[in-house]
Amino acid sequence: MSDLVVRAEGLRKRFGKTQALDGVDLAMRRGTVLGVLGPNGAGKTTAVRVLATLLRPDAGMAEVAGIDVLKQPQRVRRRIGLTGQYASVDEDLTGTQNLVLIGQLLDLTTRDARKRAVELLEWFDLSEAAARPAKTYSGGMRRRLDLAASLVGHPEVIFLDEPTTGLDPAKREDMWGVVRTQIAQGSSVLLTTQYLDEADALADEIAVINHGKVIAFDTPNGLKRRVGGLTLRVRPSDPARIGDALKVLDAVAAPGTNASLDTAAGARAGAVAVPVAADTAIDEALPALRRAGVEFTELGLHLPSLDEVFHALTEEKTESKKESELV
Structure with missing residues (x-):
């Protein structure tokens, strides 16, 4: 069968x-x-x-x-x-x-x-x-x-x-x-x-x-994963430690990428995020944050939401269709 x-x-x-x-x-x-x-x-x-x-x-x-x-x-x-x-x-x-x-x-x-x-x-x-x-x-x-x-x-x-x-x-x-x-x-x-x-x-x-x-x-x-891949996000307890958190995440970032401020609306505003190659990045980031004395209220791995995937795929297809119609 x-x-x-x-x-x-x-x-x-x-x-x-x-x-x-x-x-x-x-x-x-x-x-x-x-x-x-x-x-x-x-x-x-x-x-x-x-x-x-x-x-x-x-x-x-x-x-x-x-x-x-x-x-x-x-x-x-x-x-x-x-x-x-x-x-x-x-x-x-x-x-x-x-x-x-x-x-x-x-x-x-x-x-x-x-x-x-x-x-x-x-x-x-x-x-x-x-x-x-x-x-x-x-x-x-x-x-x-x-x-x-x-x-x-x-x-x-x-x-x-x-x-x-x-x-x-x-x-x-x-x-x-x-x-x-x-x-x-x-x-x-x-x-x-x-x-x-x-x-x-x-x-x-x-x-x-x-x-x-x-x-x-x-x-x-x-x-x-196909649309956006893994992102490691950290939100320091003390907003003044954002710069220190950026340095830590830069060290575990996927090749060719850098950490950046996460300016997403809502509870994640003020966090820092970085694309990572594998989920093992969190195992590297956690002790590094502790060594740097950066306390945090959020530390996690994230994939894009299905909403983000859907919009990325359908908008890409729509743009490709428009371009083909112009040829």
Whole structure:
């Protein structure tokens, strides 16, 4: 059995003059979360719709759970769960009826479908509203019902297209718990999201899409190292010792770099920072600071945030596209 539960190569899709997918390659390992990031209009949802058999590409191939999505879409649909960007429940049915209906469509017995509905409604904190029509639900409640619907059949592969849009912070974290539970139970999850902290918290690997192309693919930490590398940051207890801290960090800096004042906003202002080649730099800096008599309130290694990575990658790609259009 292949380690890859999702594989796509050279996916292309055009809508009129818009090239939504321009040769997208994706790979997701079994039992992991693949985060797919990109600006609005980058092609994320189009890629998900192709993989979920809702849209045929103009070119390329894709397999989900080892099944060709173009040749055997019905088999694929029985192995997946999908939550789109917008809740798609039947508003005239109750929460329970929505989930039971989906279970019956998946060939569960009525008894098993009801049992699964009760389990999911409790899981998503919807038990008290189970007997109410979905049209009486708030936007967040409908979203949670939609998420529950995607899990009725215990899918092997789950596609979550911006699943926490419209949820408050507490419910977002609840959803993160749902994703982790699904992975622990043997599912694999492809997650698109606009929340970079969400991708950082959940994804084992991340694909960044821009202008219909995958422009980067790596683990979250791999992307961070690729864009900015490690930085060692120190904030002296006494601001007057900044100069001494600079001298210490200069001694452990990566070749060709120097320590500098960290003028970032907030609590880090007034610190000093230096790019370092490896995490062992902190082992050199700590005794050197003590020898110099520099006390500190912060000493740590930092990678760029995923926000910084995302903006660096997408802005670089946008600039490259503009330059190519001028040639």
